[in-house]
Amino acid sequence: MDSDSHSPTKTLTTRHKCSACYKQYKKKEHLVEHMKSSYHSVHQPRCAVCQKHCKSFESLRIHLTGPLAKANCSRIFSDRGCDLCLKVFDSSNSLSKHREMCCLSAPGSLVTKVPPFKESQVYISVPAKETYAGKGVEAVAIDCEMVGGGSDGTLNLCGRVCLVDEDENIIFQTYVQPQIPVTNYRYEVTGLTEEHLRDAMSLQEVRNNILEILYNGESVGKVRLDGGKARLLVGHSLDHDLDCLKMFYPDHLLRDTATYRPLMKTNLVSHSLKYLTQTYLGYTIQTGVHDPYEDCVSVVRLYKRMRDQDHQMVEGSELQSTWGGFDFWKLRELEKKTPDELYEISRSNYRCWCLDLKASNPA
Numbered sequence: 001m002d003s004d005s006h007s008p009t010k011t012l013t014t015r016h017k018c019s020a021c022y023k024q025y026k027k028k029e030h031l032v033e034h035m036k037s038s039y040h041s042v043h044q045p046r047c048a049v050c051q052k053h054c055k056s057f058e059s060l061r062i063h064l065t066g067p068l069a070k071a072n073c074s075r076i077f078s079d080r081g082c083d084l085c086l087k088v089f090d091s092s093n094s095l096s097k098h099r100e101m102c103c104l105s106a107p108g109s110l111v112t113k114v115p116p117f118k119e120s121q122v123y124i125s126v127p128a129k130e131t132y133a134g135k136g137v138e139a140v141a142i143d144c145e146m147v148g149g150g151s152d153g154t155l156n157l158c159g160r161v162c163l164v165d166e167d168e169n170i171i172f173q174t175y176v177q178p179q180i181p182v183t184n185y186r187y188e189v190t191g192l193t194e195e196h197l198r199d200a201m202s203l204q205e206v207r208n209n210i211l212e213i214l215y216n217g218e219s220v221g222k223v224r225l226d227g228g229k230a231r232l233l234v235g236h237s238l239d240h241d242l243d244c245l246k247m248f249y250p251d252h253l254l255r256d257t258a259t260y261r262p263l264m265k266t267n268l269v270s271h272s273l274k275y276l277t278q279t280y281l282g283y284t285i286q287t288g289v290h291d292p293y294e295d296c297v298s299v300v301r302l303y304k305r306m307r308d309q310d311h312q313m314v315e316g317s318e319l320q321s322t323w324g325g326f327d328f329w330k331l332r333e334l335e336k337k338t339p340d341e342l343y344e345i346s347r348s349n350y351r352c353w354c355l356d357l358k359a360s361n362p363a
Helices: 028-038 057-065 071-080 092-102 203-215 220-225 238-245 273-280 292-307 331-335 339-345 353-358
Strands: 139-149 155-165 170-177 182-184 232-235 254-256
Touching (some): 028 331, 155 203, 155 292, 170 203, 232 238, 273 292
Parallel strands (some): 232 254
Antiparallel strands (some): 139 155, 139 182
């Protein structure tokens, strides 16, 4: 008798593999559920070696350099990878040339960037429209230094504000007179004293100046509808800055490095601006008194670095970057599709900043 006739029957289990992150599932329906919750798209950070999609640059860094990094990816990245932007190059020579441009130096202090002025004076220099010809939607970075109010000094009050354009030029900076008495100037961080704020510009006047710069001559209705020629507002934890300025600006015109998903931790908690600057730009900020110009420049550099990501989208795909997805498909229809077809349907759950370059130029 053939001995093989009594051996147990071997069955091959079909594995359904995600085309983006390479996770595998026994059942097709589980792969479909994974795709629905993962929001894979061309906008996610990807490993330059194996092309695996990651939810954030932090998870990509773990994939390349962490304790459980993939051996081949880790080896190639350690030889020819940039530890700032996480790109991989063909040769060590190409990497060296790239690092000279990728690793930036810290900007000068605010004192060296504006003409001499008295403490109570204001510096305003609105960029000319032709400066941004061909660059898409204009962006302006903001940073506020806050002093403390209230009985315990924990109420945030705007004491100083700075606005910087994409070319790192100061377009507005002033001290701000708080609306209620200051009980804590937080001098170690802000460098502000009572003398700085005594004859400073009122909060309402500051707000009006900022909105005039941001609206760029556009009507309020147009700004709230689709932005028109209004400028993008870039910052870190913008909700805090807008709150202390008591100012509203439409969400679709805000670019916040604290809440931009690719720059967040793997658990979707925000990194500090100091960490992001050190990790992605290569220099250190906020070592003593915070310089609002320095913070503005770091924010606008981070924004431009994220905006300049090349995601190789097919024509017209930017119009569907966050629209559609799996909502219009029945489960049975999705289970019949291949992993590659599921990936084509998948949409990002955030608006990638690379799309700002594709926006129409202001008229």
